[in-house]
Amino acid sequence: MESLNFKLLEQCSKCGACYHICPSCLNLEGYDPRAVIKDVLAGQHEKWLSHKSIWQCLECHHCLEICFQHYGFENTMAAMRTLAAKKGMTPPQVKRGWDMFIKTGKLGEPVAPARKKLNLPEAAKSGAEDFKKMVKIYREAKTNPNF
């Protein structure tokens, strides 16, 4: 929570403008970052850590783009996800996705018949091998004080 700017959140709680351009707000029943922000300001953020809402933000940046403070709902939802992950409260399906990404550099395999049906071109070659090399270098650097 220390990463959040409470002064900006105070303004945010009085505004609510980006609710009407947020795709998750418009399409997912019950998704409302305004309620999360209200509880964060009241010191009651804990109750949202196990709530699916915090994982329903698409990180599309729409709210950041229109925000007069350039703050957006997104910062709050990202801070909540970070905190939930630190506390080991990541939903299993998200955890599976992360594990697969770290292991393979992919979040899934392209489905060729579905792409064909939608007239999409063949999927580009995965950068998984390059990603795995980067992870290896990063891990080595973390354990090497001279790096």
Ligand code: SF4
């Ligand atoms: S970043 Fe998240 S909160 Fe912001 S508009 Fe997109 S889905 Fe909504």
Ligand code: SF4
């Ligand atoms: S993020 Fe910005 S635009 Fe959206 S409600 Fe808060 S202050 Fe308003």
